[in-house]
Amino acid sequence: MKTLNVELGERSYPILIGVGLMQDVELLKEHIPGQQILIVCNETIAPLHAQPLLDALSDRRVELLNLPDGEKFKNLETLNLIFTKLLELGFDRSCTLVALGGGVVGDVCGYAAASYQRGVNFVQVPTTLLAQVDSSVGGKTGINHQMGKNMIGAFYQPQSVLVDIATLGTLPDRELRAGIGEVIKYGFGLDLDFLEWLEQNMQALLDRDHQALTYAVEQSCAIKARVVAADERESGQRALLNLGHTYGHAIETHTGYSSWLHGEAVGAGMVMAADLAMAEGMIDKATADRCRNMVERCGLPTAPPKDMDSERFLALMARDKKTLQNNLRLVLMTGPGKSVCTSKFSHKNLTQLIDNY
Amino acid sequence: MKTLNVELGERSYPILIGVGLMQDVELLKEHIPGQQILIVCNETIAPLHAQPLLDALSDRRVELLNLPDGEKFKNLETLNLIFTKLLELGFDRSCTLVALGGGVVGDVCGYAAASYQRGVNFVQVPTTLLAQVDSSVGGKTGINHQMGKNMIGAFYQPQSVLVDIATLGTLPDRELRAGIGEVIKYGFGLDLDFLEWLEQNMQALLDRDHQALTYAVEQSCAIKARVVAADERESGQRALLNLGHTYGHAIETHTGYSSWLHGEAVGAGMVMAADLAMAEGMIDKATADRCRNMVERCGLPTAPPKDMDSERFLALMARDKKTLQNNLRLVLMTGPGKSVCTSKFSHKNLTQLIDNY
Numbered sequence A, B: 001m002k003t004l005n006v007e008l009g010e011r012s013y014p015i016l017i018g019v020g021l022m023q024d025v026e027l028l029k030e031h032i033p034g035q036q037i038l039i040v041c042n043e044t045i046a047p048l049h050a051q052p053l054l055d056a057l058s059d060r061r062v063e064l065l066n067l068p069d070g071e072k073f074k075n076l077e078t079l080n081l082i083f084t085k086l087l088e089l090g091f092d093r094s095c096t097l098v099a100l101g102g103g104v105v106g107d108v109c110g111y112a113a114a115s116y117q118r119g120v121n122f123v124q125v126p127t128t129l130l131a132q133v134d135s136s137v138g139g140k141t142g143i144n145h146q147m148g149k150n151m152i153g154a155f156y157q158p159q160s161v162l163v164d165i166a167t168l169g170t171l172p173d174r175e176l177r178a179g180i181g182e183v184i185k186y187g188f189g190l191d192l193d194f195l196e197w198l199e200q201n202m203q204a205l206l207d208r209d210h211q212a213l214t215y216a217v218e219q220s221c222a223i224k225a226r227v228v229a230a231d232e233r234e235s236g237q238r239a240l241l242n243l244g245h246t247y248g249h250a251i252e253t254h255t256g257y258s259s260w261l262h263g264e265a266v267g268a269g270m271v272m273a274a275d276l277a278m279a280e281g282m283i284d285k286a287t288a289d290r291c292r293n294m295v296e297r298c299g300l301p302t303a304p305p306k307d308m309d310s311e312r313f314l315a316l317m318a319r320d321k322k323t324l325q326n327n328l329r330l331v332l333m334t335g336p337g338k339s340v341c342t343s344k345f346s347h348k349n350l351t352q353l354i355d356n357y
Helices: A025-031 A046-056 A076-089 A103-115 A129-135 A165-170 A173-190 A192-206 A210-230 A237-242 A245-254 A262-279 A285-297 A310-317 A347-356 B025-031 B046-056 B076-089 B103-115 B129-135 B165-170 B173-190 B192-206 B210-230 B237-242 B245-254 B262-279 B285-297 B310-317 B347-356
Strands: A002-006 A013-018 A036-042 A061-067 A096-101 A121-126 A140-145 A148-155 A160-164 A330-335 A338-342 B002-006 B013-018 B036-042 B061-067 B096-101 B121-126 B140-145 B148-155 B160-164 B330-335 B338-342
Touching: A002 A210, A013 A025, A013 A210, A025 A046, A025 A160, A036 A046, A036 A076, A036 A103, A046 A061, A046 A096, A046 A165, A061 A076, A061 A103, A076 A103, A076 A140, A076 B076, A076 B140, A076 B148, A096 A103, A103 A121, A103 A129, A103 A140, A103 A148, A103 B148, A121 A129, A129 A165, A129 A173, A129 A210, A140 B076, A148 A245, A148 B076, A148 B103, A160 A165, A160 A210, A165 A210, A173 A192, A173 A210, A173 A237, A173 A262, A173 A285, A173 A330, A173 A338, A192 A210, A192 A285, A210 A237, A237 A330, A237 A338, A245 A262, A245 A310, A245 A330, A262 A285, A262 A330, A262 A347, A285 A330, A310 A347, B002 B210, B013 B025, B013 B210, B025 B046, B025 B160, B036 B046, B036 B076, B036 B103, B046 B061, B046 B096, B046 B165, B061 B076, B061 B103, B076 B103, B076 B140, B096 B103, B103 B121, B103 B129, B103 B140, B103 B148, B121 B129, B129 B165, B129 B173, B129 B210, B148 B245, B160 B165, B160 B210, B165 B210, B173 B192, B173 B210, B173 B237, B173 B262, B173 B285, B173 B330, B173 B338, B192 B210, B192 B285, B210 B237, B237 B330, B237 B338, B245 B262, B245 B310, B245 B330, B262 B285, B262 B330, B262 B347, B285 B330, B310 B347
Parallel strands: A013 A160, A036 A061, A036 A096, A096 A121, A121 A160, B013 B160, B036 B061, B036 B096, B096 B121, B121 B160
Antiparallel strands: A002 A013, A140 A148, A330 A338, B002 B013, B140 B148, B330 B338
């Protein structure tokens, strides 16, 4: 088992990564605090992974709540299901919420933990690759608004993140690929060594090789932990973790958070970021092709939906949280493993590029 | 004009208190940051006080949103009105929310500011006595759940609090009295000198004497700023600011947040706290009478609603945020100007006392 620390002063916490970690009763007891525990999950994940947690915590008061499954349910109504359950149970401000599932469960549950009685304990137990490498680390919690993704939420750090690589064994293939999309982001945007490792080990990841998956999760979490420690509230460097996301969020909002997975939208978004960076002369064609090839090998889409014209795209992108004073800012590659967040690009290039897909 | 500072490190902020401060264009410009400003108000307050703010900020992009008026609208639906408005306006994370109004507007608007894009600028311009002396200071924001008051929210500090005593000129008499209820709390629970001043100057407050009101607001804010600086997230001393509130919140929840004003419920709650403290032998009858007399002189209720039996009362009180591991904790007087937060009291005394009202 590997332990990484996210260094945030009094809000520091460990990320524990290992194969079979959810069978380790003592470890679960140690890293999940509180006498009143609500495990927040969904109907897909609970039958697969809830029992070990329920058993390990049976000496406390532990309850399970299943949310409806899917990004389109990441909204105020679902959030309120958690509040109502906590009040029905009579749980107080010493209670703990455990998010067991993917990014949607983690984001909604984390925001509920930030908000219930103005803040209670929170533990992340991510069971999808996407959640393990990205959404469970760094304290971004929240819900969507019908007018924009992740527009409502809180920066709220968990007490711990418990990553059991074995849970990826039950992950549908499509979700595994979407998760690898987020992994590519770290390599292409921030770390050339990791990018090269990914190019060499893509097949092992797709084959769910435990050793390869463990390494990819560790490296992704280590990169993210380093960036978050330097910039918790995204005033600078943290924005680089958003490579491909401004385009991706626009696609997700356009399609009603239902037909595209988040990692799929990010995959297409990375290709768009590479193409724009090439049009801007920031990277050469070989580097842009390298990005497209990785996304393709991963089986992710390399272009936005056909029914999105540039006008619609730009309107949705303008709502991105990085936008300041109507100035759209994008993360663009400056080379393999390097990127910047900038508003200095030609809007004509961006418009043409979208219309060309 | 008087300036008090709430000392919270990088989250420190000033409380400015003065008569006619909303006519001071330069002061408003200086203390309300941002180029995109949404003033959140309600239909009762906006016609009285919004214009000076709109005029003073006319060199920025400034918009007004009116919420429905009343504690019963302090809920998720009203919160979402703010998010929708912000997204319709295309406001980004550099925007500022200004709460112009009473405690409900301040609490909902503050929670929206804490949550929109995971946190934007926030300024409080309280126009009721209750908001000026209590809810606008200290960073408690939030909404009610139908199962309990203030159960959902955030600790989120404003950039500044701007208190114009002149706005109290338009306050309905009933709300003025309810506000004095919160002022009494500071005197009786925490500060004997202020308690004695209040006993001598109650009539001047009820007559809306500007000098008396200014002094009462200054003293209340100074006491609250001191307590909050020592205990921002209510792990200890801050609970003393809740004198009368556990009973009061139970009354408000029971009556559906509609027929009793918050300060009225706190008034009755303080009398109940005094009566229980007397039954517990913590204060003598003279001190309990002193509390009841002040609440009475203020024209506030001195007993809970007739239709609340002890069973209902205790069930609602158990949901209080100070409750830990099913242990109800109450703030009880230990003398005039002194109080403790304790779970050491006889539940039989409490039950009898409620049934006797």
